[in-house]
Structure formats: structure tokens, C-alpha cells
Amino acid sequence: AGGRLLPWRALARVPWTTLLLLGGGFALAAAVQESGLAAWMAGRLSGIGALPPLVQLAAASTVTVAVSALASNSATTAVMLVVLAEAAAPAVRLPVLVAATLAASCDFALPVGTPPNAIVFGSGYVRIPVMARFGAPLDLVAALAAALWCAWAVPLVLGHGA
Known part of the structure; x- marks a missing residue:
């Protein structure tokens, strides 16, 4: 009780680039909402509501993964939930x-x-082209898995249809 979760020595070794990357993502989310970009994006995605339910789920997941490649998870979630x-x-x-x-x-x-991606990249052992080559197919699989899981689990657990 009252102990430290992370010793200062370990925290001091976190690269500033990682901290700036995460902080920049939060700033980006605020800017997207304040500038009206979120509303503009929603207008561009307005046709999604006319698609079959599973296609809506797959489209939302795929677009969100793509946006997440450019902004932090928190920033992406903050923006995409408003848009979607x-x-x-x-x-x-x-x-x-x-x-x-x-x-x-x-x-x-x-x-x-x-x-974790930022930390791995910050180590210097993995370069962006390698991350992109192996990560992009995983992104697509993960987006589709999220869509399929939500089509099954959300109606089951929360009682809302998909």
C-alpha cells in the first residue's frame, strides 16, 4: 500500500520521443474535435448507416484501425466514437x-x-518498414476479428442487436 508502481530509474529511461508521441495524440484528439474535423469525418462516413449491420461493424473497425495508425489509441477512440x-x-x-x-x-x-509499438520502435531494433510490412496484415485481421466478435458478443451481453 502506498508503494510506487514504477521506480523512477525505470521511468527516467523512457525515451522522450515516446512521451511526446503519446501526448501529441491527446492534443490531436482535442484539435480534431475543436476544429470541426470530427463532424466533417462523420459527414463523409454518413453512408455507413445504410450498410448491412456486419458491414457497418467491419467498416467502423477497419477505419478505426487505420486512424489508430496515425494517432494514439486514446485520441483515436475520442475522435472515432464521436464520428461513428x-x-x-x-x-x-x-x-x-x-x-x-x-x-x-x-x-x-x-x-x-x-x-507497446512505440516502445519497440524506440528500442531501435525494429524499423518502420518492417513494422508496416508485418503489422498491416495483422491490422486487417484484428479489425475484422473485432467486428465479428462485436456482432456476436454485444447482442449477447448487452442485448443490442448487430
């Missing part, structure tokens, strides 16, 4: 939002995708 809440059909809004939330943590292609 407007774009998804009301009957499947909750499953779409849950799928997007899961998908925001599923980028493996670039350092900014997840904190």
Missing part, C-alpha cells in the same frame, strides 16, 4: 462503438498505434 455515433445506424450504434473501441487498440503497423 453520428454515422452508424441507430439499431447497431452500440455494437459499432464497441467494435471501434476495440479496434483502436489493434494497430500493429506503426509506432504511434499503441504504446
